[in-house]
Structure formats: structure tokens, C-alpha cells
Amino acid sequence: MGKYTFEQDFEGWKEFSALPIHERLPLFFREGRIYDVLFSQQFDRAFLDALYVLTNRIRRIAKSREGMLWLHGLHAHQRAMLYFVQPSTRTFLSFLNACHILGFHTSEIRDPQTSSEIKGESPEDSIRTFSSYVDLIIMRHPKEGFAEKTAWLLNVFSDRPVPVINAGSGRDQHPTQALLDVYTLQRSFEDRGGIDGKVIAMVGDLKRGRTVRSLSYLMKNYREVRILYAAPPAFQIGEDIKEFLCSQGISFEEHDSLESVLPEADAVYMTRIQDEHDVQGESQSEYAEFSLRREHLERMKPTAVIMHPLPRRGEIDVMVDKDPRAMYWRQERNGMWTRCALISMIFGSDETILEEGERFLR
Amino acid sequence: MGKYTFEQDFEGWKEFSALPIHERLPLFFREGRIYDVLFSQQFDRAFLDALYVLTNRIRRIAKSREGMLWLHGLHAHQRAMLYFVQPSTRTFLSFLNACHILGFHTSEIRDPQTSSEIKGESPEDSIRTFSSYVDLIIMRHPKEGFAEKTAWLLNVFSDRPVPVINAGSGRDQHPTQALLDVYTLQRSFEDRGGIDGKVIAMVGDLKRGRTVRSLSYLMKNYREVRILYAAPPAFQIGEDIKEFLCSQGISFEEHDSLESVLPEADAVYMTRIQDEHDVQGESQSEYAEFSLRREHLERMKPTAVIMHPLPRRGEIDVMVDKDPRAMYWRQERNGMWTRCALISMIFGSDETILEEGERFLR
């Protein structure tokens, strides 16, 4: 983006972006319906419950050829663009296939260098141009807050806005990852009263991991959840999260070993020690201790589930994959279904799915 | 393309390419219908009028879900390839979505390095290979004349030729950009007698800008148009264009300020000072003077339209975007619709659209 030498000054953005989040949120809803999906703060219990009923429904409809073809018809008249200027194959493919399931025609930007930005165009203009061709923008961008700015711009400046879904921006927000994590918990505990009252262990690099932070926040939507954080002291969960949990009355414990959280946990959420941030490999030694191996399996509850946002490196031995409690591959696929449900909520096809989709259930 | 060390010698190409353009054109038409779209010289008034009637029709059909799905059916049995070995996200996405609206399955080449050219294949062989899988090739290539050579080759050598659309070749031709510019003028003046008799101001780098050159040429198809060229003296419109306008009896004026053309213009076509060609930043100072800002708006006719081929840098202040006369975002979207119309003309679905499409109009 070497040629981009001026900052475009959109009147009103500075004021808007300085507002506290609860004053910004209403712009991203329309008629009581979520329109732009930008932060996990947009999700309350009613939303989550509705989303998961819908996700289950879509997943079941898709089991038959007839059901899948019916789903394809829902948005076959619409077009989505995936603007992924930060590499993320996994999230990209999950969204792309979700779009295909709902029938969208799709176009892709996956390399910032193919973009007009090299001609000196502002990223805001690029997005607005692209928005003029499609009905939905799904965006991953390295710059924090860029998805929100785009959504604001389209809502305020354009006479043809389209919804924006944040598929990860900077280190900050990745709201659909949080959705699929909670859905995986919900689905796993479906026959045991759902997430309320469960013990969730989170293991690994809790300090820097975006997913454990979001997941912790979303637990406020459930009753009597208890969180066990297991991490090397230098990688423990941040003070801000602990303050948040206290303010919400959510109980949590800090542990410094994996073993100590295994016996009690209903879910073990493993994460990666992000040693790409290391200067001198200081995580290497911790790495091994917070890895789940076959010998750990017998210490876990028979009903517990093992999750991981993936990609993994050594945190979970591949031989654990065969254990029926390993949910991380299903978790991936849940991401696709959750994203289908989210998109259909944005466009209001959720009601059609719940009403007319009935007939495809086996 | 380091390995490509021999030049393939196609018998007849040298002779063909040496012919004057009016002797080459017939090869690219079939049964009175445009087949390969290579130069703006292929467009006469009858063609432009027909194209714009069709564009309006498609745009209106697409407003309803039913209409859009009907359009998707027109070419659902066909496949298009977008061969964009020169980066151009904007034109690429416009064509891709146009293809999707008409129902084509699409495949993409967007990076010359993924091509077989690295194995030493000639570009002509690559294209001929790709043409064997699809029904339409849309091509952007850095080499001037390459689209024409490809079209010639397929017409003369192949027993299964497919149409070729030039989506920009070198600095020379970008015929569909010209189509969308003229369509935007046409649509803007629809209720005021069309383009005939209007005053069109073209502003910025007129010397090097491909779009203003093409647009000037196409004005020969309209009656009593007057062109006002506003540019720093060093960037004024070329002598060849002026000679052409004189020969066609089109009146024009040269101005050295933006302000002086604003009061009279029915359309203000802004372009970018292309300072990427500058050696020592000599355009910087001119840049500011030929930029449209909010204070200019009150000097323009209330009915005037503001256009820009985009991408822009500073030539139009973002706050101008909110003025109802700002047409450049609509101009982008017009590009998609115009390209739909063009493709349907090539394949003869235009008649179906005009006849059977009637029922989708509201």
C-alpha cells in the first residue's frame, strides 16, 4: 500500500468511533435484527439460543439431497464477497462453503496485492466499490476496527449499503469463532441441560489467545458456569477478563497445570502456545506440559469434550483424535453450520428455514 | 516467463495485424452480431443504443428475486473464464459478478505465476488450452494487442473458437470501461433527451488517461455534444484526439482550470493525475487544483452529474460523495450491468431478455 499517502477524512467517523460500544451497537441492527456482525458484544442469550436452534435445523435439513438443494435456493439470487486480505484458509473456506450451502454466488479477494490499493486507492473506497457488486461482504483485515469502519461507512454514506461480517480483524475481534465455540459446547451438552452449570477448562496461552478471551466473555450469557484456567504463570488469563468475570459473578480458578483441571472439566478447551511471538523460544519448555496426550484421557470425565480452535501444533497428540470425546474436528464443521445460520438471520431467511424447512427433517 | 524463449510463428498473423482496423473488424463479428469485443471502434450508435436498452432491462429484471433467478437461468449451461494476468480487482469483480448474474460457471486465472507459462508454454497455447474448457474468455493482459491476437487465433486456427472480451490490454484499449461511461451519461440524461446536445467536461490528466481518450472518441456517435477539457497545460488532451474531433465536427474547448468548466457542464468527468509515472513528483502541485471539493458543488448546475472511472485518490473529496449529483458509485455498478448486457448480446440471449423478460418488470 505504498502509494496510499493520504488519510480520507469522513465527517462523523471520529465522533462515532469515540462513542462507548453500547451507543455504537444500534447502528448495526435493523428492525430488531442483526445486520452487521462486528463484535461478540452483539450476542446475548436470546440471540445465541435462536442461532443454535437455527444451526441445528440447517444441519439436519442439509443431511438429505433434497434438503440441501432447498437450502441452495434460499439465497440463489444473491451474491457475497469474501474480502480476506489477511491469510486465513480455514475461516475463509468455512465461510465460503456456508455461502455455497445457502446458494450465494461468491467472489473472492484473497491477496491485498491484487487490489486497487496498489494504485493508491483508499481501502474504504475499495470496499465501497466491491460492495456495489454484491449483497454481502465477509471481511478479514489485519487492521483493528476496519470492519466496523466499513460497516459504518456503508450505513452512513452509501445509498446501497450491504451487511458486513467481521471474519477477524487484527488481534481484537473474531466474533464468529466465538459463536462456533459456544455452539459446540451447546451441542455437546444438549442432552445434559446445555451450557448452564458446566465446568469449562481453558488451557494454554490464555494471555494472548483471542479465542479464550471471547469465550470467557460470552459465558456471562449462561448460568452457574465455572471456568478453570490452566496456563503457565506467564501466560495466565488477563486481569481485565478476571475483573469482568467478577463483575458478572462468574466463578473461576487459576491453575498452573493441565493435570489439575482434567478431572472436573465438562469441556477442555485447548489452545496453542503462540511461540511465533517468542524472541528466544521461551515457550518451548512450557509447550510440552500443556499438551494433551493419550495418557491424560483416562483422567477426564467420560462425558467431557475436548475442543481446540485449531490450527494446533503439538498441544493435542494426533492419537487423541480417535477418542470419542475429541470434538475439535466437529467444531470445525460446526463453524460452517453456525455461519450458515448467522447469514440467514441477517437476511431474514431464518423464519423460512424454521417454518418451511420442517418437511426435510427425518 | 523466463523460460519462454521462442516466438511462435502463426502463418497469417503478421499480415492480418498489419491491416487497417476497419478491415480487421469483420473477423470479430458473426451474423451481424458482435462476437469478440476488442476495441471501442466496434461500437456505433445503433450498437450503443441497443446495448443501453438491454442494460436498463436487465437492471430492472434483476430487482426482484424471481427476475434475478430467471437471469441466472439464461447461461447456466455455460462456463466463462476470467484470465486476468494483470491485476485489476475492480474490473475483475465487475465481470465476475456480471457472469454470475447471467448464470455462468466461472473459473479464474489471476496470477501469471500459476500459469503453465513457467514451463515454457507460449501464452497463445495457454489461452487455447483454457478456451477448450469454457464458452467465453474475458481477458486482461499487460501486452497491447494480445486480446486481439488471441481472438484471431481462436477464429482462424481452432475448430472450437469461443468469444474473447478484452478487459484491458496494455495502455491502449479498455472497451468496456468506455461502454459503462457512456451508459452512465445516457442513464443520467435519460429524461433530458440523452447525450445529444450535452456539455461534457473532462478534468485531470487528459494526456495520459485512457478513459478520457476513449470517451472522446465515442462522442462521435452523438449529436452536438460539446467537450470542455480542463487540465494543467502539460497534461492537456493529445493532438490526435483534437484532430479526430475536428474531423468529426465535434466542438471542444481547452481550459486550464477546474473552476472555469463547472458552471456550464452537464457532466464533470474527473480523472486521476497519474503521478505514479512521475519522476520527480511534478504533478503534486497540480494535483490540488484539479480536485473537486465541497465548495465547488454550488457552482455546478443542479442537474449536472459528477463521474470518475475510479480508483480515485484526492481528486474528489469524500464529502462530495453525499451530493446527489455524485454518480461515480453508481457508475461502478453500471459497469456490472453494462457487462451483463454485452455478454448477453454476444450469445444472443438479448432477444430472450427483451421478449420474455417483460413479465418481470414492475
Place this chain on the structure above:
Amino acid sequence: MGKYTFEQDFEGWKEFSALPIHERLPLFFREGRIYDVLFSQQFDRAFLDALYVLTNRIRRIAKSREGMLWLHGLHAHQRAMLYFVQPSTRTFLSFLNACHILGFHTSEIRDPQTSSEIKGESPEDSIRTFSSYVDLIIMRHPKEGFAEKTAWLLNVFSDRPVPVINAGSGRDQHPTQALLDVYTLQRSFEDRGGIDGKVIAMVGDLKRGRTVRSLSYLMKNYREVRILYAAPPAFQIGEDIKEFLCSQGISFEEHDSLESVLPEADAVYMTRIQDEHDVQGESQSEYAEFSLRREHLERMKPTAVIMHPLPRRGEIDVMVDKDPRAMYWRQERNGMWTRCALISMIFGSDETILEEGERFLR
């Protein structure tokens, strides 16, 4: 892949991969039907005959708009992923368009750098993730045996395996290239008793060429074929192939000139002297002697066919393209049709095509 520092140890893979090929093959078939397509050793005469009947049928159905739309419906409820981390535009586009003909929604990975591998994920995990979104994986990978390992892993470890098609792995296997070559022979000799009893000349770099090796192996499925190998002595066919042919009772001759094989050949299969492997350009002088030029055409049988796996450089003069015996462009297109047939066999839509597709034949 700099971050990928550990080798995942899947229990059982070492043992499986050490088995002789005939003991590994059964894993890749299901209920008598091919499931994973990995090696040309999976193709016997019955398979080849059935595949070509099906290919002919698909090709004929696709000639009409109605037929093509019907084909699109066969797999419209399914999704395929093309994972091409080694560049190959030609094979990529051939498969992609085959998928589109059968109605699959497609997603693409074409650049290893967009992959999660940069975050340290093992390639096996990446593929398993991607497999969770789709119904079919078509894979080109630089590492020999990687497609087989993937197929093994999905079959043995995943509770939701999907078929894997090898679209070229390392220098070893490219089974669908062999399929299209044999189909082109079959189709060319359709009215003359098929491949049995024909004389096939193979010309060029026979030592290093993967395609001539596979084609030679597959000739064991036909009766009384005679192979003429024409190559510079340093590039002659390998001893292992000659031993194989002897063991199968297939007769062959070695020639050191192109001219000497032309009069007798029913098919002349030209290949590229792969001088990208040359250190000092030692192939340059041989290059010219094993190139087919117009003056050679009159020495060939009037019924002979000229083939080439493409890309070519100088081995076939472009002016030969106009000769009706030049089959290499059709051979390309045959690749697309053969791949359609193969995919439909994997999924069992072959029976539908043979039974219900009847009505689209003209």
C-alpha cells in the same frame, strides 16, 4: 512452511505405507467401486472400458443446453475442494470445469502461503480441516505419496471421510493424465477396433517423462499393442519399463530418430524434452531432431493421430495444429470429460447417467 517443525506420528501409517501396492489398494475401493483415485495401478481393462463408455455418454449429453443443465443437477447438492499447492493451471482448470459440469460448488486453495501451514499446522491437519467442509478433495501436491497419506488418514482416522483424487503428486503419479491419454487413443480408434492391435509411437524425453511411463504401463490392458520408443539414446525409456513390458508380453522397439517411427505409427505421442533439468543445455541439440514439423506429416499414416500431453515448447510446430490428425487440443478437452466420468463413478452417479441420460442423446 518454516514453522512446521514436528512430524506427526499417526499410528499405523508406517506399517501401511510399507505394504506392497496390491495390499494397499483395497482400502481405496468401497463396495467394488473406486473411492480414492491415487495410482494408475487402480485401473484395469474393465474399469477403463466402463469409464470410456461413460465419458462418451457425458460428452454427448453435454451437447445440448438441456443435457448440460441435467448434468449440473447430478451433484448440485455437493461441494468439492481443489487443493493445488503446486502450480498447474491446466490440470486445475480441467478439474474445476469438470466439477462445474457435474454441478459441484467448488472452493480452491492454489497457494501454499494462504494456508494455515504458515501458523505451524501440519499439512495433514490442514487437509482434514478442509475435508470437513466438502464432499470431495482434488489434490496436487509436490510431495510424493502425500495424496495417498491423506486418503489413508481420512479413511482410518476420520468419522467423515471424503474421497481424494490425486491430480499429480511429485514426479511419481498423475493418474488422471493417463486416463485422458488412453481415452484419446480409444476415441480416436473407436471405428477401427479400439486400442487393441495398434502401433503407438512415443517420442521425446522418455526417460524422465511421467506420462509416457504411465501410458506404457496402461498398455498392459490392451491386446497386441506395439510400442515404438523414439528418443535420443540418453533419453530412452527406462529399464524398469522395458522389464515390465517383457513380463507382460508387450512388444516394443527402441529407435533413435523420429522419422523412423512415423510411417508405421497409428498414434504419435510427442513429449517435451525437459531441459529445465539440464545443467548445461545438453538437450538443445536433440530438441530440434525430435520435433514434429509440417514436412513430417506426409510420412504419417492418413489415419494416424498426433498427441501431446502439453504444455509444448518447440516439439510440435504450431502449423501442425491445422492438420486434422492433430489431436492434442481435443486431448485437453478429453481430460475434462474423462474427469467428469471419473468423479461420477466415485459417487455412483454413473448409473443414473447411463440410464436416465439416454433421453438427451441426439
